[in-house]
Amino acid sequence: MNTHTGIEWTDETWNPTTGCNKVSPGCAHCYAESMTKRFPNGFPNGFKFTKHPGRLDKPKTWRKPKRIFVNSMSDLFHEQMDIDFLQEAFQTIRETPWHIYQILTKRHDRLVELSSQLEWPDNVWMGVSVESQQYVKRVDCLRRVPAAVRFLSCEPLLGPLALDLTDIHWVIVGGESGPKHRPIDLDWARDIREQCRAAEVAFFFKQVGGRTPKAGGRHLDGEVWEEMPEAWETHCQKWNGKQLRPVNRKLDPVA
DSSP states (O other): OOOBOOOTTOSEEEOSEEBOOOOSGGGTTOHHHHHHHHOGGGOTTTTSOEEOGGGTTGGGGOOSOOEEEETTTBOTTOTTOOHHHHHHHHHHHHHOTTSEEEEEESOHHHHHHHHTTSOOOTTEEEEEEOOSGGGTHHHHHHTTSOOSEEEEEEOSOOSOOOOOOTTOOEEEEEOOBSTTOOOOOHHHHHHHHHHHHHHTOEEEEEEOOBSSTTTTOSEETTEEOBOOOHHHHHHHHHHTTSOOOOOOOOOOOOO
C-alpha cells in the first residue's frame, strides 16, 4: 500500500489497522470508506475493522525523520482494538524517536479509558476530531491524556466553534470535500483562527473544500496558514541531518 499522502500537515501514513464505523456527523462522507470501495482488491475485508500485524514495523524502514499520520484508514482507539495490539503500535513509536506520530480519534471516551495503559513518548502528537459544538467535549477528554502535543482536527468543520484551548498546542481547520460536501462558512474558520491567536496556539488551515480537496483552494483571507506546534521545530533541530538507523524489534527467546 502506498503510504505517501496529499495531506498537507503530514508526510506519510501508517495503517496498522484499517476499517472503522461512523460515530458522529463528521463521519457521514468518510473518505477512508470511499477508498475501500474504490480499491476493493486492496481491502479484502472492505471497511470492517482489521488488524495488520505485518505493518507494525514499517516505520522502522523510514530512516528520514517524518511526520506520520497513524491510521488514516481507521481509528487507533476503535472499540475492537485490543490493548495488546495497541501497545505494540506504541512500542514501534517508542523505538523510532526520529519520527513524529500524529494520532487522531473520535473515540474520546476510549482514549481516556486506555491512556493509562500506554507509555506516551514525546514523539506522540494526540488529537481529537471536533466538527461541531456538540463535540467539544472531546477536547476535555484530550486534556486528560499525557501527550507531549495535543491537537484538534476541526475537519470537516460543520459549524461555528467556541473552544477552550487550554493545554492545546495545534488546531487544524478544513472544509469538507467530495461530491456530497457540506460547505464551510469561512467566518467559522476566521473565528477559530482568532481564538488560536488569543491563546497562542498554532493554526493550520487545510482547505476550503468542494467537490475535490483542491477545489476551493487553501487561502483564508489571501494567506496560506500552515503553523505547526513549537515541538516540530525542536524535533527537526534534534533529528534532521543525523544518521538514523532502523531499530529492530527484540524477539523473545525461543524456548
